[in-house]
Amino acid sequence: MVWIDLVAVLALLQMIFFAVLVALARTRYQVHAPATTGHPQFERLYRVQMNTLELIVVLLPGLYLASHYWSPQPVAWGGAIYLVGRMVYWKSYAKDPASRSLGYGLSVFPVLAMLGAALLGIVLKVVV
Amino acid sequence: MVWIDLVAVLALLQMIFFAVLVALARTRYQVHAPATTGHPQFERLYRVQMNTLELIVVLLPGLYLASHYWSPQPVAWGGAIYLVGRMVYWKSYAKDPASRSLGYGLSVFPVLAMLGAALLGIVLKVVV
Amino acid sequence: MVWIDLVAVLALLQMIFFAVLVALARTRYQVHAPATTGHPQFERLYRVQMNTLELIVVLLPGLYLASHYWSPQPVAWGGAIYLVGRMVYWKSYAKDPASRSLGYGLSVFPVLAMLGAALLGIVLKVVV
Numbered sequence: 001m002v003w004i005d006l007v008a009v010l011a012l013l014q015m016i017f018f019a020v021l022v023a024l025a026r027t028r029y030q031v032h033a034p035a036t037t038g039h040p041q042f043e044r045l046y047r048v049q050m051n052t053l054e055l056i057v058v059l060l061p062g063l064y065l066a067s068h069y070w071s072p073q074p075v076a077w078g079g080a081i082y083l084v085g086r087m088v089y090w091k092s093y094a095k096d097p098a099s100r101s102l103g104y105g106l107s108v109f110p111v112l113a114m115l116g117a118a119l120l121g122i123v124l125k126v127v128v
Numbered sequence: 129m130v131w132i133d134l135v136a137v138l139a140l141l142q143m144i145f146f147a148v149l150v151a152l153a154r155t156r157y158q159v160h161a162p163a164t165t166g167h168p169q170f171e172r173l174y175r176v177q178m179n180t181l182e183l184i185v186v187l188l189p190g191l192y193l194a195s196h197y198w199s200p201q202p203v204a205w206g207g208a209i210y211l212v213g214r215m216v217y218w219k220s221y222a223k224d225p226a227s228r229s230l231g232y233g234l235s236v237f238p239v240l241a242m243l244g245a246a247l248l249g250i251v252l253k254v255v256v
Numbered sequence: 257m258v259w260i261d262l263v264a265v266l267a268l269l270q271m272i273f274f275a276v277l278v279a280l281a282r283t284r285y286q287v288h289a290p291a292t293t294g295h296p297q298f299e300r301l302y303r304v305q306m307n308t309l310e311l312i313v314v315l316l317p318g319l320y321l322a323s324h325y326w327s328p329q330p331v332a333w334g335g336a337i338y339l340v341g342r343m344v345y346w347k348s349y350a351k352d353p354a355s356r357s358l359g360y361g362l363s364v365f366p367v368l369a370m371l372g373a374a375l376l377g378i379v380l381k382v383v384v
Contacts, residue, residue: 002381005321009375012314016368019310033353034296034303040162047162053310054147054181058140060317061188065133097161112144119137125130168290175290182275182309186268189316193261225289240272247265253258 004067007079008060014086015056018049021090044097048090051104055086055111062114069121078110085110132195135207136188142214143184146177149218172225176218179232183214183239190242197249206238213238260323263335264316270342271312274305277346300353304346307360311342311367318370325377334366341366 022045025031029039036046059082067075089103150173153159157167164174187210195203217231278301281287285295292302315338323331345359 002378005324005374006378006382008317009321009371009378012317012371013375016314016371033349033356034299036303043162047164049310053313054177057181057185057313058144061136061140065137068133093161100161115137115140115144118133119141122130122134122137126134171290175292182305185309185313186272189264189268193265196261221289228289243265243268243272246261247269250258250262250265254262 001067001072003076004063004072004079007076007083008063010083011056011059011079011086014083015049015052018045018052018090021045022049041094044094047097048093051089052086055107058115059111062111062118065118066114066121068118069125070117075114075117078114081110082107129195129200131204132191132200132207135204135211136191138211139184139187139207139214142211143177143180146173146180146218149173150177169222172222175225176221179217180214183235186243187239190239190246193246194242194249196246197253198245203242203245206241209238210235257323257328259332260319260328260335263332263339264319266339267312267315267335267342270339271305271308274301274308274346277301278305297350300350303353304349307345308342311363314371315367318367318374321374322370322377324374325381326373331370331373334370337366338363 022042025039025042025045026033029042031038031042037043059079063075063079066078085103085106085108087103089100089107092103093100150170153167153170153173154161157170159166159170165171187207191203191207194206213231213234213236215231217228217235220231221228278298281295281298281301282289285298287294287298293299315335319331319335322334341359341362341364343359345356345363348359349356
């Protein structure tokens with residue numbers, strides 16, 4: 001379970017890193033709080049942060065639920081793919097929003113797999 | 129506890145479903161990333177997703193904390209009401225934002241009840 | 257661990273309180289859903305709520321992970337600082353967004369400390 005905890009902490013640190021990028025972009029592109037629009041590059045980074053927030057809210061319970069019903073090791077590997085996928089997502093979104101699909105899919109797929117695995121584990125436990 | 133896990137997974141899948149609706153609306157109403165405004169119907173679905181994100185962040189700890197201090201069965205039923213309430217919220221918000229109160233209340237009330245139950249359980253444990 | 261649960265519930269209730277302020281500001285400043293812009297004071301309160309959402313998603317796992325690897329008592333105190341910091345953040349942001357740094361730092365610092373403590377605990381467990 002220590003590997004699951006490690007993935008969880010790294011995913012949170014990665015999201016904080018994206019939040020720091022948004023804070024820096026706020027100064028750089030002169031987007032004054034409370035505005036969240038005003039410069040395309042700021043808006044891209046802000047969307048990376050927000051989308052990561054949306055996804056991490058699923059990832060964290062997904063990690064613990066999937067590893068509760070199945071072996072933690074493949075779940076932790078799924079988490080590693082998520083972490084790489086989010087880096088690709090950030091890099092491609094910042095460059096060109098239209099190119100964000102690969103990084104998006106790479107980070108969403110393992111999260112969906114964890115949720116599916118958890119659901120299957122729950123159903124098997126209820127039925128059997 | 130398996131029923132609590134089931135509610136948690138279903139609530140996450142429901143939120144992912146709302147996110148898919150937003151992604152489809154993005155294409156349909158030509159709202160290009162990183163914009164989150166531009167067409168009223170897109171904005172409604174986006175708000176449904178965001179509001180669900182705000183609420184699920186309370187629901188998930190609420191589920192586990194309330195069922196830790198009390199019996200899990202009524203908590204799981206509260207979760208079922210939440211799931212129905214969110215569907216009503218989505219349908220009514222998409223039709224007319226002004227009509228969203230019923231679905232909103234129906235999904236917020238069980239979450240507040242879980243949090244209240246958890247708080248009562250904690251206070252009783254500290255005091256007694 | 258009951259103190260960790262208490263901090264978690266109080267942090268969630270505090271975020272709900274900010275959400276209620278946003279709902280009231282919506283009526284007061286005539287910002288009709290699904291809009292999230294239109295009046296500076298509404299936008300400030302909305303940003304307080306959103307920023308708290310972003311941070312609570314880190315705080316909650318931070319609380320439980322840090323208190324799993326270390327003693328829960330200092331972690332709970334860190335949570336208390338977070339709660340005070342968020343109140344300062346709300347008050348200063350609503351008055352003047354430029355003055356939000358103190359409250360921001362006061363609430364972000366304990367969260368980062370929890371995450372750092374968790375990471376250290378995990379690394380020690382993997383290495384040793």
